[in-house]
Amino acid sequence: RGAAHDELLDGLNPQQREAVEYRGQALLIVAGAGSGKTRVLTHRIASLLRSREAWPSQILAITFTNKAAGEMRERVEQLVGDSARGMWISTFHSACVRILRREAEQFGFTKAFTIYDSGDSRALIKRLVKEHEADALGLTPASVQSRISKLKNELADADSYARDANMNDPAERMFVDLFSDYQRQLQRANAFDFDDLIAQTVYLFRAFPDVADVYRKRFRHILVDEYQDTNHAQYALIHELTRPVQSSVDAGGGMLALMDEQDGASLTVVGDSDQSIYAFRGADIRNISEFERDFPGAKVVLLEQNYRSTQNILTAANSVIRNNFDRKDKRLWSDQGDGEKVVGFTGYSQHDEAQFVADEIEQLRRKGVDYGQMAVFYRTNSQSRALEEIFIRSAVPYKIMGGTKFYERQEIKDALAYLVSVANPADEMALRRIINKPRRGIGDVTVETISGFAEREGITFRDALGRYAELGLGPKLQGAVAQLHNVLAEASEILLPSSGEAPPPTSVAEGLQVLLNKTGYLDALRASRDPQDEARVENLDELVAVTREFARNNPEGTVLDFLTEVALVADSDDLDDESGSVSLMTLHTAKGLEFDTVFLTGVEEDLIPHRISAGEPGGPQEERRLFYVGITRARKRLYLSLAMTRAQFGEVSAAMPSRFLQEIPAEIIHWRQSPGDVNSRGGTQSRALNARRPRDRWGNTQQLPPGGGLKPKSTAMDRFPGMVTNKVRDNGDLELAAGDRIRHEDFGEGRVDAVTGEGPKRIAHVRFDSAGSKKLLIKIAPITKL
Numbered sequence: 103r104g105a106a107h108d109e110l111l112d113g114l115n116p117q118q119r120e121a122v123e124y125r126g127q128a129l130l131i132v133a134g135a136g137s138g139k140t141r142v143l144t145h146r147i148a149s150l151l152r153s154r155e156a157w158p159s160q161i162l163a164i165t166f167t168n169k170a171a172g173e174m175r176e177r178v179e180q181l182v183g184d185s186a187r188g189m190w191i192s193t194f195h196s197a198c199v200r201i202l203r204r205e206a207e208q209f210g211f212t213k214a215f216t217i218y219d220s221g222d223s224r225a226l227i228k229r230l231v232k233e234h235e236a237d238a239l240g241l242t243p244a245s246v247q248s249r250i251s252k253l254k255n256e257l258a259d260a261d262s263y264a265r266d267a268n269m270n271d272p273a274e275r276m277f278v279d280l281f282s283d284y285q286r287q288l289q290r291a292n293a294f295d296f297d298d299l300i301a302q303t304v305y306l307f308r309a310f311p312d313v314a315d316v317y318r319k320r321f322r323h324i325l326v327d328e329y330q331d332t333n334h335a336q337y338a339l340i341h342e343l344t345r346p347v348q349s350s351v352d353a354g355g356g357m358l359a360l361m362d363e364q365d366g367a368s369l370t371v372v373g374d375s376d377q378s379i380y381a382f383r384g385a386d387i388r389n390i391s392e393f394e395r396d397f398p399g400a401k402v403v404l405l406e407q408n409y410r411s412t413q414n415i416l417t418a419a420n421s422v423i424r425n426n427f428d429r430k431d432k433r434l435w436s437d438q439g440d441g442e443k444v445v446g447f448t449g450y451s452q453h454d455e456a457q458f459v460a461d462e463i464e465q466l467r468r469k470g471v472d473y474g475q476m477a478v479f480y481r482t483n484s485q486s487r488a489l490e491e492i493f494i495r496s497a498v499p500y501k502i503m504g505g506t507k508f509y510e511r512q513e514i515k516d517a518l519a520y521l522v523s524v525a526n527p528a529d530e531m532a533l534r535r536i537i538n539k540p541r542r543g544i545g546d547v548t549v550e551t552i553s554g555f556a557e558r559e560g561i562t563f564r565d566a567l568g569r570y571a572e573l574g575l576g577p578k579l580q581g582a583v584a585q586l587h588n589v590l591a592e593a594s595e596i597l598l599p600s601s602g603e604a605p606p607p608t609s610v611a612e613g614l615q616v617l618l619n620k621t622g623y624l625d626a627l628r629a630s631r632d633p634q635d636e637a638r639v640e641n642l643d644e645l646v647a648v649t650r651e652f653a654r655n656n657p658e659g660t661v662l663d664f665l666t667e668v669a670l671v672a673d674s675d676d677l678d679d680e681s682g683s684v685s686l687m688t689l690h691t692a693k694g695l696e697f698d699t700v701f702l703t704g705v706e707e708d709l710i711p712h713r714i715s716a717g718e719p720g721g722p723q724e725e726r727r728l729f730y731v732g733i734t735r736a737r738k739r740l741y742l743s744l745a746m747t748r749a750q751f752g753e754v755s756a757a758m759p760s761r762f763l764q765e766i767p768a769e770i771i772h773w774r775q776s777p778g779d780v781n782s783r784g785g786t787q788s789r790a791l792n793a794r795r796p797r798d799r800w801g802n803t804q805q806l807p808p809g810g811g812l813k814p815k816s817t818a819m820d821r822f823p824g825m826v827t828n829k830v831r832d833n834g835d836l837e838l839a840a841g842d843r844i845r846h847e848d849f850g851e852g853r854v855d856a857v858t859g860e861g862p863k864r865i866a867h868v869r870f871d872s873a874g875s876k877k878l879l880i881k882i883a884p885i886t887k888l
C-alpha cells in the first residue's frame with residue numbers, strides 16, 4: 103500500500119476513485135464516452151491486486167475484443183508489475199473456450215473441439231438447407247443462420263423453440279428440423295459455433311452445479327466492460343458465475359438444508375446505453391437498466407467528465423445523441439477547451455472523398471501527426487475499397503482492422519482445415535474441405551464411397567481413410583487416399599504426441615509445414631502461373647510465421663491452443679501491430695478505441711443511417727448511437743465527409759447528406775467544401791449564404807434536391823473534367839524489378855524490394871532511403887527509374 107497505492111488513485115477524479123475503492127458486491131458505472139470507464143476497471147483490478155485483496159487468479163475481466171483485453175492486461179501490468187499473471191482478461195468467447203476445453207468431456211464433446219466461425223456454420227447450414235430442400239419454403243441459408251444465432255443468444259434450442267412455434271406452418275416445422283439437425287451435426291463433428299461457446303457454457307453450469315462451483319470459487323471478482331452490449335446468454339453466464347456457492351448441511355431430524363458456503367463474487371460492470379450498437383446480435387440495453395433490480399443494493403457511480411475529446415467534438419456528439427428519445431440525458435463536459443472545429447467535406451464521388459482524406463492525412467503527417475494516431479471509419483466494409491485504392495495510389499500506409507480478414511482467405515482456411523483434420527479427427531467438414539486440395543482426383547463419388555464405408559463400419563470418416571485398402575477404389579485413387587492418410591498420420595505424431603508428454607514449442611510450425619509440403623499443396627501453388635497463387639504462397643509463409651510467433655509467446659501451446667487463438671481473432675484484431683499506419687475500420691469495430699484524428703466517411707443517408715435500419719424497430723436510433731460512437735473516438739480532430747455520388751453494386755447513384763449532419767450545430771463545423779459548393783460548382787453563392795446565416799443548415803431539400811441536381815449515372819469525371827488531376831499520371835509499361843533504384847517525387851530515392859500483381863495493378867514494394875517502406879501502384883505513382 104502506501105505511496106504506491108496512492109499513485110494508483112492519483113490519476114483519477116473523485117467519482118472514479120470512489121468506483122475503484124468501492125468494496126461491495128455489485129457496482130454499476132454508467133457514463134458517457136471517454137469518461138474513463140475502462141480506466142476505472144483497469145485501476146480497480148490493479149487496486150485489488152496491489153492491496154492483496156485478491157490473487158490474480160481470482161480475477162475475471164471481460165472486454166469486448168481481444169485487442170482490448172491485451173491493452174487492459176498491459177495497463178494492469180504497468181500498474182502492478184508481473185504479479186498480474188494468471189488473471190483472466192479476455193472476451194466472453196475466449197473465457198468460455200477456456201472453460202469448455204477443460205470441461206467439454208462432461209457433456210459429450212472432447213477438449214479437441216473445433217470452433218466454427220460464421221463462414222463454417224454458413225457452409226454447414228447451406229448443406230442442410232439443400233438436403234432438406236428448404237429453399238422451396240423460402241428458407242435461405244442466411245436467414246436460417248441468423249435466426250439460429252438469435253435464438254442461441256436467447257438460450258433457446260430447437261425443442262424450446264418448437265414448443266412456442268406454430269408447428270402447423272410447414273416453414274416453421276422445417277426451420278425446427280434444420281435447427282436440430284444443425285445442432286446434431288455440430289455435436290457429431292465435436293464442434294461449437296460462436297454462439298454455442300457462450301450458450302453451451304451456460305448450459306454446462308446449469309446442468310452441472312459442481313462444475314459451476316469450481317469457477318464460482320475461483321473467480322471472486324468479475325468485471326465487465328461494454329456491458330450495454332451483452333446479450334441474454336452473456337448476461338446469464340455472469341449470473342451463473344456470481345451465484346453464491348451452496349452446500350447442504352444436516353438440519354437435524356434427518357433433514358438436509360442448503361446453506362451459502364460462500365458469497366457470490368463481486369461484480370463490476372461499466373457501460374453506456376448511448377453506445378449500444380449490437381441489438382442486431384441480441385444485445386439488450388435492459389441488462390444495464392435492470393442491473394439494480396438484479397443485484398439489490400448495487401452501488402451506482404456516474405461519471406461526467408470526458409477526458410478524451412475537445413469540447414467541439416463533445417458538442418457534436420451530444421447534439422446528435424440528444425435526438426434519441428427514451429434516454430437519460432447525460433451532461434458530459436470536457437476541460438480541454440473548444441479545440442479545432444469539426445471539418446466537413448463533400449466530394450463529388452467516393453474517390454474524390456477518399457482523395458481528400460488521403461491528402462489531409464499527408465498534411466497532418468507533415469505537421470508531425472503519427473499515421474498510427476489517425477483512423478478512418480465507415481459504415482460498411484465495401485466502402486473501404488475506394489479508400490484503399492486512393493491510399494495505395496497516394497502511398498498512405500494503412501491497415502484494415504476487421505473486414506477481409508487474413509484468416510478468411512481460401513488458402514489460409516485450407517491450411518487450418520489441415521490442422522483441424524489432425525487435431526479433431528471427428529470434424530468431417532474440415533476433412534472434406536481438403537480431401538481434394540491439392541487435386542488428387544478424389545471427387546464427390548469417392549467422397550461418398552468413403553462416407554458410406556464409414557457409416558457401414560460405424561467409424562469416422564477420418565478412420566475410413568486409414569482403411570484405404572478396403573474401400574474398393576481403383577489403384578490410383580487408393581494410392582491418393584493412402585498418401586493423404588499417411589501425411590495426416592505423420593502430422594499427428596508431431597502435433598499430438600502420446601499422452602503425458604508436452605509437444606515441443608515448434609510442433610505447430612513443423613506440423614503445418616509437413617502438411618503443406620508433403621501433401622503437395624505448396625508445390626501446386628508454386629507451379630501455378632496464376633499471380634494470385636504467388637500471393638497465396640506468401641500468405642502461407644505468413645501463417646507459418648504466425649505459428650512461430652505463437653510458439654514464442656506460448657512455449658507450452660498446443661495445436662489446440664493455436665487453433666483457439668486463430669478462431670477467436672475478433673473483428674478489431676489485427677495480425678501485425680505496426681503503429682506506422684492509418685487504421686481503417688467499420689464503426690462497429692471502432693468501439694472503445696480512441697485516436698487523435700478521426701475521419702468519419704460516407705456520412706450519407708442510406709449509409710448512416712443504413713438503408714436496412716429503416717424498417718427495423720429502433721433501427722434509426724441504433725444508427726444514431728453508432729454515429730455517436732464514431733464521433734466520440736476522436737481526441738483532437740474530427741472530419742465528417744461524404745460524397746455526392748456513390749457507386750454501389752456497379753451503379754452510380756446520387757447520395758444525400760445524412761440527417762445526423764443536420765443535428766450538429768452549424769457553427770462548430772467548418773466546411774472545406776459543402777454540398778452547396780458542389781451544387782453550384784463554384785460554390786460562392788452558397789458560401790455567402792452560409793456566412794450571412796450561419797445557423798442555416800445546408801442539408802435541407804431546397805439547397806440540395808434529391809440527387810443534388812446530378813443525374814444518376816453521371817460520373818464526377820463527366821461533370822468535372824480534369825478534377826482528379828495532377829496526382830494521376832500514367833507510367834504505362836514502366837518495367838521494374840527487385841533491385842532497381844527509383845526516385846519518387848515526394849519520397850526521394852529508394853530501392854525496389856519486390857514487384858507484385860499484374861498489368862495495371864502491378865505494385866512496387868519500395869524501401870526508400872529516408873521515407874521508410876511503401877507500396878506504390880506502378881502505373882500511376884510519380885516515380886522514375888534511375
Ligand code: ATP
Nearest residue numbers: 113114115134135136137138139140141409410694
Ligand atoms: P468509451 O465509452 O469510449 O469506452 P471510456 O469511458 O471507457 O470510453 P476511457 O477509454 O477509460 O473512457 O478513457 C478515455 C481517455 O481518457 C483515456 O485516454 C483515459 O486514459 C483518459 N482518462 C480517463 N480518466 C482520466 C483521468 N482521471 N485523468 C486523465 N485522463 C483520464
Ligand code: MG
Nearest residue numbers: 139140327694
Ligand atoms: Mg471504454
